[in-house]
Amino acid sequence: MSSDVSAPGGAVVARGQARTDVLTRPLRRWRSLLRLLWRAGPAHVVALGVLVVVLGLLPTAIILATGELVGALPAAVEHGLGSADGTTALLALAAVIVGWTLRAFGHNAAGYLRQVLDSAFTSTFHETIARSVLGTRGVAPLERPEVTGELAALEDAERRGQLRSTVSTMSNIAMSRLTGLSALIVLLGLRWWAPLLLASVWQLVNLSYRRASAKGVTVGISEGASEVRRSEYLRGLAVGPGAAKEVRVFGLAGWVVGQYADAWSSVLGAIWRSRRANRLLTAVVVAAILLAHGLVLLTLSRDVNRGAIGVGEVAVFVQAAVVSFSFGWLGDMQWWLTRSLDAVERVERLGSLLATTDPVRPTPPDRRRTDGAVDVRLRDVSFTYHGRSRPTLDRLNVHVAAGQSTAIVGANGAGKSTMVKLLCGLYEPDSGRVLLDGLDAEVAARGRVAVIFQDFVRYELSLRANVGFGSLTTADDDVPVDDTAVDPVAAALRDAGGAELLARLPNGWDTVLARGYDGGVDLSGGEWQRVALARALAAVRGGAGLLILDEPTANLDVRAETELFEQFLDLTRGTTTILVSHRLSSVRRADRILVVHDRRIVEDGSHQELIAQEGRYARMFALQAQRFAVEEPAAVPSGPEVVRDA
Ligand SMILES: Nc1ncnc2c1ncn2[C@@H]1O[C@H](COP(=O)(O)OP(=O)(O)OP(=O)(O)O)[C@@H](O)[C@H]1O
Numbered sequence: 001m002s003s004d005v006s007a008p009g010g011a012v013v014a015r016g017q018a019r020t021d022v023l024t025r026p027l028r029r030w031r032s033l034l035r036l037l038w039r040a041g042p043a044h045v046v047a048l049g050v051l052v053v054v055l056g057l058l059p060t061a062i063i064l065a066t067g068e069l070v071g072a073l074p075a076a077v078e079h080g081l082g083s084a085d086g087t088t089a090l091l092a093l094a095a096v097i098v099g100w101t102l103r104a105f106g107h108n109a110a111g112y113l114r115q116v117l118d119s120a121f122t123s124t125f126h127e128t129i130a131r132s133v134l135g136t137r138g139v140a141p142l143e144r145p146e147v148t149g150e151l152a153a154l155e156d157a158e159r160r161g162q163l164r165s166t167v168s169t170m171s172n173i174a175m176s177r178l179t180g181l182s183a184l185i186v187l188l189g190l191r192w193w194a195p196l197l198l199a200s201v202w203q204l205v206n207l208s209y210r211r212a213s214a215k216g217v218t219v220g221i222s223e224g225a226s227e228v229r230r231s232e233y234l235r236g237l238a239v240g241p242g243a244a245k246e247v248r249v250f251g252l253a254g255w256v257v258g259q260y261a262d263a264w265s266s267v268l269g270a271i272w273r274s275r276r277a278n279r280l281l282t283a284v285v286v287a288a289i290l291l292a293h294g295l296v297l298l299t300l301s302r303d304v305n306r307g308a309i310g311v312g313e314v315a316v317f318v319q320a321a322v323v324s325f326s327f328g329w330l331g332d333m334q335w336w337l338t339r340s341l342d343a344v345e346r347v348e349r350l351g352s353l354l355a356t357t358d359p360v361r362p363t364p365p366d367r368r369r370t371d372g373a374v375d376v377r378l379r380d381v382s383f384t385y386h387g388r389s390r391p392t393l394d395r396l397n398v399h400v401a402a403g404q405s406t407a408i409v410g411a412n413g414a415g416k417s418t419m420v421k422l423l424c425g426l427y428e429p430d431s432g433r434v435l436l437d438g439l440d441a442e443v444a445a446r447g448r449v450a451v452i453f454q455d456f457v458r459y460e461l462s463l464r465a466n467v468g469f470g471s472l473t474t475a476d477d478d479v480p481v482d483d484t485a486v487d488p489v490a491a492a493l494r495d496a497g498g499a500e501l502l503a504r505l506p507n508g509w510d511t512v513l514a515r516g517y518d519g520g521v522d523l524s525g526g527e528w529q530r531v532a533l534a535r536a537l538a539a540v541r542g543g544a545g546l547l548i549l550d551e552p553t554a555n556l557d558v559r560a561e562t563e564l565f566e567q568f569l570d571l572t573r574g575t576t577t578i579l580v581s582h583r584l585s586s587v588r589r590a591d592r593i594l595v596v597h598d599r600r601i602v603e604d605g606s607h608q609e610l611i612a613q614e615g616r617y618a619r620m621f622a623l624q625a626q627r628f629a630v631e632e633p634a635a636v637p638s639g640p641e642v643v644r645d646a
Contacts (some may be wrong), residue, residue: 004479006106010383013195013501013537016471019501027346029342029344029345030341032344032345032347033166033170033340033341033344033349036121036125036128036344036347037117037121037166037170039124040117040123040124041116041117041120041283042123043115044113044117044120045117045298047109047113048113048114048117048167048171051106051109051110051113051238052174052175052178053177053178054102054106054109055103055106055107055110056104056174056175056176056177056178056179056182057179057182058099058102058103058283059100059103059179059180059183059319060179060182060183060185060186060323061095062095062096062099062100062103063183063186063315063316063319063320064161064186064316065092065095065096065099065156065325066315066316066319067097067312067313067315067316067319068088068092068095068312069089069092069093069096069312069317070311070312071310071311071312071315072085072088072089072092073089073315074311074637075089076088076089076090077439080538082226082363082463084177091437099362104605106601110171114167114168114171115168116179117167118164118165118166118168119243120165120168121159121163122163122164124341124591125163125344125347128347128351129151129154129347129350131594132350132351132354132355133151133350133354135354136354137425137442138321138426138427138428138442139421139427139442140386140425140426140427140428141353141354142354143385143386144353144386145153145387147353148356150346150349150350150353151350151487153346154343154346154347154350156198157339157342157343157346159236160301162339162340162343163339163340165336165337166337168369169333169336169337169497170337170340171335172330172333172334173330173334175497176326176330177265177327179323179326179381180324180325180326180327180328181324181327182579183319183320183321183323183324183327184198184320184327185326186316186317187296187321187324188515189316189321190296190300190317191296191299191304194296194299194321195294195324197292197319198292198293198296198324198327198503199296199324199327200292201288201289201291201292201328202324202325202327202328202329202597203328203371204285204288204289205285205328205329206328206329206334207284207290207328208278208281208284208285209285210334211330212278212281212282218263220278225314227237227263227264227266227270228263228267229265229328230259230263231260231263231264231267231526234256234259234263235260237252238253238256238257238260241515244563250547252287261287261609266503271311274355277411280398281640286446293321296321297318297321300314300317300467303447306325306338324369328589342458350398352594358442363499364491365515368586371485371544372401372545372574373403373545373574373575373576374402374436374437374449374545374546374576375399375400375401375402375437376398376399376400376423376434376435376436376546376576376578377398377399377400377433377434377435377436377438378396378397378398378399378419378422378433378435378572379397379432379433379435380395380396380397380431380432380433381393381395381397381422381432381433381528382394382395382402382429382430383418383422383427383429383430383431384433385418390599390641391430391599392418392599393415393418393419393422394416394434394599394600394602395600396419396599396600398594398601398604399575400479401576402437402576402593403448403573403574403575403576404576404577404591405569405572405576405577405578405579405582405589405591405592406576406577406579406582406586406590406591406592406593406594407578407579407590407592407593407594408420408578408579408580408589408593408594408596409580409581409584409587409593409594409595409596409617409620409644410595410596410597411597412557412582414431414596414597415599416550416580416596417454417580417597419596420451420453420550420580421440422434422441423445423449423546423548423578424449424526424548425441425442425443425444425445425446425569426440426449426451428442436448437448437545447542447543447590448543448544448545448546449544449546449547450470450535450536450538450539450540450544450546450547450548451536451547451548451549451550452532452533452535452549453550454550454551456528456529456532456535458513458514458515458523458528459513460512460513460514460520461508461512461513462510462513463502463508463509463510463511463513463531464489464503464510465495466513466531466535467489467493467498467531467534467535467538468489468494468538469535470492470534470535470536470537470538470539470540470541470542470544471488471539471541471542471543471544472542480591488538488541488542489534489538490509491541492534492535492537492538492541493530493531493534493536494561494563495534495537495571496530496531496533496534497530497531497533497567498527498531498534498539500531501523501527501530501531505521506519506521507519513528513531514609526560529553532551533549533568536549537571537572540572540575544575545574545575545576546576546577546578547572547575547576547577547578548577548578548579548580549565549577549578549580550579550580551567551580551581553565553581558585558586559585561581561583561586562585562586564585565579565581565586565589569589569590577590583624584621585621585624585625588607589607591606592605592606593605593607593610593617593619595610595615595616595620597616602616603615603616603617642646
């Protein structure tokens with residue numbers, strides 16, 4: 001009942017809202033664009049603005065001066081250049097020359113300013129996005145579908161180069177509009193209806209082409225969207241490094257190219273079909289342009305016949321009628337500008353989405369330690385990922401004393417990495433508290449937690465940056481990089497077992513760890529893991545009091561992982577350490593082992609205690625030992641690889 005009553009009212013409100021939006025949305029978009037532009041370089045914006053006005057009005061000024069010159073010439077010829085008519089002609093000629101000279105210089109200067117502002121605008125645009133994205137506490141807001149949608153659309157606009165010439169496009173359009181408008185004003189001198197008629201017909205052109213191109217784009221985007229994505233994906237398969245090996249080994253080259261061509265021509269087919277449907281509209285618009293200009297020129301010729309206007313005025317009105325086209329459709333420029341406005345609107349929306357999805361929680365008044373090992377406490381912590389109905393962690397209670405080494409083990413998907421992410425303050429729990437030295441992890445983690453995730457980042461930068469990012473302050477220090485006694489970054493790499501790697505790199509610490517760069521080298525999976533571990537050790541040297549290794553060693557063999565973890569525990573003695581691994585033999589030396597199962601911690605104790613309990617851990621350990629004994633009996637008899645829950 002209530003919905004029956006409210007529905008019509010709601011529809012009226014929605015219609016009213018839509019109408020208001022039609023009016024306010026363009027204003028909002030323009031305001032955002034101009035605000036970004038202003039931030040890109042106010043002085044350049046003012047200078048370009050002045051030039052746009054001058055260059056926009058100059059063509060009409062030149063037309064007027066030309067008219068004056070043409071009008072004065074017969075009398076000047078008759079009475080000589082020294083006469084008053086001669087002076088008028090000479091002044092008009094001078095005005096024309098000055099006008100053209102100004103135009104040439106003005107366009108040069110405007111070209112320079114446009115270039116500067118185009119790149120400044122793009123970088124301000126990127127900076128605004130980066131600020132919004134990096135400004136969130138944690139990563140949860142970035143996983144919201146509406147945020148990922150906006151980011152994907154912005155990336156797409158970027159890839160298509162839709163922003164690179166925003167300022168050029170905008171200034172060119174503004175200039176053309178000013179020229180068209182001033183030419184129309186001049187035509188008022190012929191008949192009051194002449195500019196109105198031409199302006200209307202150019203607006204008709206504008207409307208119809210905007211509709212046609214929007215339709216083409218919509219067809220391209222909506223009907224062809226999946227085909228566009230598919231063709232781009234196929235192109236990536238053909239030319240990108242990701243699939244290069246498989247495409248060759250499986251002989252997929254012909255198939256990839258054929259599929260790419262099919263997908264692309266199906267997109268183009270849809271766009272061409274949509275354009276063909278506009279032929280009638282185009283014919284009507286062309287007829288309207290011819291008719292309107294015909295009427296204006298007919299009126300003009302009748303005035304000439306009647307002797308109502310002179311030759312100078314004819315020159316002015318004919319040129320003004322021709323130049324009035326600048327009031328009409330300006331081709332791709334308008335399309336590009338609309339794309340820029342769309343992108344700016346998205347940036348604004350992204351900013352407000354990220355601002356509202358990240359409420360700040362109050363920090364408790366507990367004590368705060370600023371150095372040494374971190375005391376970790378999870379108090380009744382429950383956590384559910386966005387879009388999931390079931391919590392991943394349910395009322396967890398753990399206390400890890402400062403300096404303790406703890407291993408987290410459990411089957412795939414048990415929630416081990418989720419615990420790690422909560423400890424890093426990347427997500428907020430639904431309820432309960434994650435406390436580091438008594439402070440919420442979201443506020444306390446930065447600088448105090450060092451972590452190497454399973455999918456740690458392989459920065460396409462120098463070795464020194466890859467290790468030094470663990471502690472930017474140490475990496476920035478201008479110390480000799482090869483001396484492990486004084487350089488914490490070098491010491492971290494040595495401790496992580498990366499000395500041999502360093503010796504093999506062509507440019508030592510400056511070697512870029514990626515192919516495709518001068519002297520760049522890609523590393524094996526195991527070598528990358530040593531670099532990542534070195535990064536974590538650098539962080540500890542830089543003051544991190546909680547070190548978490550979330551299975552970054554999966555590419556190392558069992559023996560290497562075990563040795564590394566043991567070495568790690570020795571090196572980080574005095575630091576709170578959390579190790580996540582599926583290989584139980586690798587973490588058995590930890591002071592304490594937590595077994596995560598079905599969203600909770602089900603066992604908690606040392607290796608010996610858990611084995612003695614004969615519970616889940618003991619079963620997992622026995623199973624892994626058994627499997628390993630079958631696969632590689634000689635290597636590590638007491639505990640092995642293989643990753644399965646019992
Ligand atoms: N960003 C995310 N959004 C939604 N669900 C997620 C997200 N990350 C993890 N999950 C889900 O949460 C559950 C626990 O994942 P988590 O990565 O913590 O497990 P894990 O114990 O570390 O597993 P593994 O041993 O395979 O690394 C899984 O069901 C996983 O699919």
